[in-house]
Amino acid sequence: MTVNEIVGELRATRPHASDALRLHVMTIAARPAPRTPTLGERLRGRRRVALLVPAGAALALAAAVVIGVSRSGSPATVSTAAPESAARSAGTTGESLGAPPTAADAATAQKAVPGPAADRAQRYSAALSLQVEDSDALSDATQQALAIARDLGGYVVSVHYATGDEGSSSMTLRVPSANAADAVTRLSSLGTILAQNVQIDDLQESLDSLDRREQQVRARIAALTTAIDRAETAADRARLEEQRAQARAELRDLRASHAATAAEARNATVQLDLRTKQEPGGAVPGSGSRLDRALDKALAVLAWEGIVLLALAIALAPLALVAGGVWATHRARRRREEDRLLAAS
Amino acid sequence: MTLEQPLAVRPPRSLAEAAEAHLDDVLGYLLYLTRDRETAEDLASSTFEKALRQWSRFDPVRGSARTWLLGIARTTALDWFRAESRRRKREESAALPERVEETFAEGLSPALEAALAALSAGEREVLALRVVLELDGDATARVLGISPTAVSTRLSRALKRLEEKVNEG
Numbered sequence: 001m002t003v004n005e006i007v008g009e010l011r012a013t014r015p016h017a018s019d020a021l022r023l024h025v026m027t028i029a030a031r032p033a034p035r036t037p038t039l040g041e042r043l044r045g046r047r048r049v050a051l052l053v054p055a056g057a058a059l060a061l062a063a064a065v066v067i068g069v070s071r072s073g074s075p076a077t078v079s080t081a082a083p084e085s086a087a088r089s090a091g092t093t094g095e096s097l098g099a100p101p102t103a104a105d106a107a108t109a110q111k112a113v114p115g116p117a118a119d120r121a122q123r124y125s126a127a128l129s130l131q132v133e134d135s136d137a138l139s140d141a142t143q144q145a146l147a148i149a150r151d152l153g154g155y156v157v158s159v160h161y162a163t164g165d166e167g168s169s170s171m172t173l174r175v176p177s178a179n180a181a182d183a184v185t186r187l188s189s190l191g192t193i194l195a196q197n198v199q200i201d202d203l204q205e206s207l208d209s210l211d212r213r214e215q216q217v218r219a220r221i222a223a224l225t226t227a228i229d230r231a232e233t234a235a236d237r238a239r240l241e242e243q244r245a246q247a248r249a250e251l252r253d254l255r256a257s258h259a260a261t262a263a264e265a266r267n268a269t270v271q272l273d274l275r276t277k278q279e280p281g282g283a284v285p286g287s288g289s290r291l292d293r294a295l296d297k298a299l300a301v302l303a304w305e306g307i308v309l310l311a312l313a314i315a316l317a318p319l320a321l322v323a324g325g326v327w328a329t330h331r332a333r334r335r336r337e338e339d340r341l342l343a344a345s
Numbered sequence: 346m347t348l349e350q351p352l353a354v355r356p357p358r359s360l361a362e363a364a365e366a367h368l369d370d371v372l373g374y375l376l377y378l379t380r381d382r383e384t385a386e387d388l389a390s391s392t393f394e395k396a397l398r399q400w401s402r403f404d405p406v407r408g409s410a411r412t413w414l415l416g417i418a419r420t421t422a423l424d425w426f427r428a429e430s431r432r433r434k435r436e437e438s439a440a441l442p443e444r445v446e447e448t449f450a451e452g453l454s455p456a457l458e459a460a461l462a463a464l465s466a467g468e469r470e471v472l473a474l475r476v477v478l479e480l481d482g483d484a485t486a487r488v489l490g491i492s493p494t495a496v497s498t499r500l501s502r503a504l505k506r507l508e509e510k511v512n513e514g
Contacts, residue, residue, distance in 0.1 A: 001456070001457075001508070001511045001512060002508070003504050003507075003508050006457060006504070006507060006508060006511060007476050007504075009453065009454060009457055010453075010457070010472065010476050010477050011476065011477060011479070012452070013449075013450040013451060013452040013453045014369070014373055014450065014477055014478075015369065015372055015373040015376050015449070015450040015451075015477075016369050016372075016373075017368045017369055017372045017386075017389070018386070021368070021372065021386045021389060021390070022368060024390055025364050025368055025389065025390060025393045026361060026364060026365065028364075028390065028393045028394055028397060029359070029360040029361040029363070029364040029365075029393055029396075029397060030361050031397060033359075033360070033397070033400055033401065034397070034398055034400070034401065335490070338423055339467060341423065341426045341427065341430060341466075342378075342423075342426070342465060342466040342467035342470065343465045343466070343467050344430075344465070344466075345378075345379075345426055345429075345465065345466035
């Protein structure tokens with residue numbers, strides 16, 4: 001008997017169910033179907049995992065977007081009401097401030113900023129270096145600095161303002177010496193102080209010296225005038241007049257020096273440098289539109305989510321490997337057992 | 346007026362429809378596995394009981410109703426084999442095992458009947474699926490939980506042994 005004959009015979013004698021069995025099975029199959037399974041029951045095993053992966057990704061993305069949008073409000077604004085940040089570092093040079101200054105420090109700052117003495121002529125020079133949040137804050141702070149100078153009766157000598165990856169603004173202000181300490185305090189409140197330097201040079205001695213020399217020259221001129229009136233010869237008169245002309249020229253120079261020194265003492269010079277924060281990558285945090293900030297925040301949240309997922313994957317990978325191994329071993333053993341069972345029957 | 350598709354093309358609307366179409370296949374497979382008509386009929390009933398409970402999980406995209414029912418029939422038969430194995434072990438010392446009625450199908454020649462009985466259940470099941478029920482390699486592989494290549498190998502060996510046994514007799 002050939003294989004083809006065997007196959008033909010097997011197919012020709014294909015078994016059929018008896019009427020009794022058919023009736024029984026049809027009775028079973030005609031029963032009402034069990035209740036409709038819930039979504040959770042229908043989504044089993046790999047299907048549930050396959051649905052969980054995109055659902056989890058969508059959830060993570062939604063969380064990032066929500067957090068990004070909710071935390072992308074207007075960037076930190078510069079305080080103009082109270083000289084808080086000035087208080088933090090008044091009198092310090094090159095001190096970097098990490099934490100925002102508190103209102104409690106304001107009074108300390110007022111005391112700490114030295115001012116020129118009221119009863120003496122002094123040259124007052126201050127240099128301030130401040131940091132602001134972003135280009136918007138830089139613009140605001142620059143305008144406020146100019147307003148402060150004018151408000152205190154001063155004026156602007158020069159201004160340089162530039163924006164870009166790192167915005168900066170540099171200005172030289174002159175304010176009456178009497179308002180110098182107030183100016184420094186108010187300007188310091190425009191940002192976080194990076195450096196502050198105040199220098200006071202006494203000019204009173206120079207003025208006193210000029211006054212004394214002026215009196216001496218005046219006395220000399222008066223003496224020369226008397227001598228000219230009493231001169232007996234024309235030659236003597238000419239020599240004395242020349243000496244008096246020289247003394248008068250000297251007096252003019254002394255007066256000019258006196259006026260210049262007094263002017264120096266009248267107005268204080270404040271050099272103010274402002275600059276925005278610089279991120280390691282060059283981007284200024286919080287700058288740009290709200291959309292940019294929202295995207296930045298959302299990306300940061302996504303990055304953190306990725307880090308957490310990676311950490312979880314690293315932590316769970318050995319467990320997953322063990323579980324996979326156990327499952328594969330169980331499956332192989334079951335298959336071997338089935339093969340043995342079928343081979344023996 | 347719409348033309349109704351044949352069941353071989355479209356998935357069944359109900360288990361009753363699937364049972365009507367595939368009961369003979371399920372019974373034939375179980376008969377070849379167990380070599381006992383009464384047992385095969387019991388297991389066929391159990392298979393459809395299980396199928397009724399699992400009907401909501403049947404997914405036509407993953408395979409035909411026929412393949413799905415044969416898969417349940419195989420699980421049911423394996424459970425029965427395990428129970429039988431345990432029962433035989435328990436009864437080995439007390440009494441001889443029952444003689445199984447070796448009837449596969451009406452009209453089968455005695456030589457072929459005897460040759461089939463000499464084969465293992467594993468060999469008979471691949472013959473039942475591939476030869477008697479004429480399932481293709483992929484569907485058979487799904488029912489048996491092995492690769493299509495392994496199905497071909499098993500079928501080839503089973504046919505060779507069956508031929509030898511028939512010609513021996």
